[in-house]
Amino acid sequence: MRPSLSPMLTVVEAFARVLATARPLSPETVALSHANGRVLAETLTADRDFPPFNRVAMDGIAVQHAAWAGGQTAFAIEHTQYAGAPAQSLQNPRNAIEVMTGAVLPPGTDAVIRYEDILLADNCATIQIPAPEAPGVNIHRQAADRRRGDALLRPGTRLGPAELAIAATVGAAEMAVTRAPRVAVVSTGDELVGINQAPLPHQIRRSNAYALQALFAQAGADVSLFHLPDDREELRTGLTNILAASFDAVVLSGAVSKGRADHLPGLLRELHVVEIFHEVNQRPGKPMWFGARAEGPVVFGLPGNPVSTFLTACRYVRPWLRAVQQPADAEAAAAAADAPMPAVLTVDINFKPPLTHFVPVRLTVDADGRRLATPLRVGGSGDLAGLAGATAFLELPPELALFAAGSVWPAWAL
């Protein structure tokens, strides 16, 4: 261990300052068919027992257990109970009713025997297996899973396929969800041309904006793309308009370092965006800028090198986007979903600078179930092609210089 040499803001402190600006967004109502990926802003409760009646769980016959356990094996069939038909009771306790999976268990019966375990002839079923000790076989009991009034989904739950099935079964054709955060993604730089253009020798296509758009869409954001040139006055006009529009967050890429065209930190200050931090003790992404305007959006100034932009968006912006979608009354567990997982480093890493080091990795699981993190060959923070196939990044602390193969570090999923 060595003392941290830099007075610069740590990653942990920078992240805490980012999260401290996250205020819950208001709810809105959406149809179930549009709720996938959104965050629930109400409690969905069971409107009935689950299941709502004693449900036949196998196709076959229903009998009275006492008769079967008493030694009777041959049962005359009274009628057939189909799924979707009102329950019809057993008339004679020594008879049987044919029953289909999903039907209401006929009153008077308390055991279901599968077709595979009976012989059927002349409207009579002969059971081929011994009776179990207790009734209830092949019956999904009313309220066995949940009771009417039970809370099934709580505010703060991100809605996926399983949750939407639950919403559907309680008849939530529409539901309250947190409104999607509105994000302006703004690339800056005179060297950048559109993706449909042929760059001149001194130009490149702008890629950062598309990485950011995809990353934020994964977090449920509604993203608008902008591009601004390096010219200070044009930048000022463009930013003034974007800051006045109703975005919750403005995410800029580039122009935050020390170059003559890196106008953003000064310009943002002039536009009354209050700086919360500039520069974090991390690589990549050290020049990162963050601020907020009173009654306005938060502003992330992400360093322009593509790997820096990508990783700082993952480490800071996406968690902020998830945090603002958590209702104020969400359970801590739901709010804390954005947490790193421990992973075993597969190779030695030597990293001397006393900075937190973000390392893009591919996660795999070995035969013993251990999560392994294998670093990708990323040439530097300009090597965006090196990110292909990354599934996470490790966060290696500034206090160490040697990270041995086999040691365990926090990994953030991408």
Ligand SMILES: Nc1nc2c(c(=O)[nH]1)N[C@H]1C(S)=C(S)[C@@H](COP(=O)(O)OP(=O)(O)OC[C@H]3O[C@@H](n4cnc5c(N)ncnc54)[C@H](O)[C@@H]3O)O[C@H]1N2
């Ligand atoms: N004298 C110093 N120079 C630099 C420092 C420093 O501390 N002292 N920090 C370096 C680090 S670290 C980074 S990261 C970059 C950050 O630069 P900026 O945020 O000012 O970004 P730009 O200068 O605008 O661009 C940097 C680089 O990234 C490319 N870029 C920008 N936007 C995009 C985009 N949308 N798609 C693809 N590529 C993009 C841009 O062309 C530049 O090559 O500063 C170092 N310099």
Ligand code: MOO
């Ligand atoms: O942080 Mo810069 O991101 O090292 O290239």
Ligand SMILES: [Mg+2]
């Ligand atoms: Mg620059």
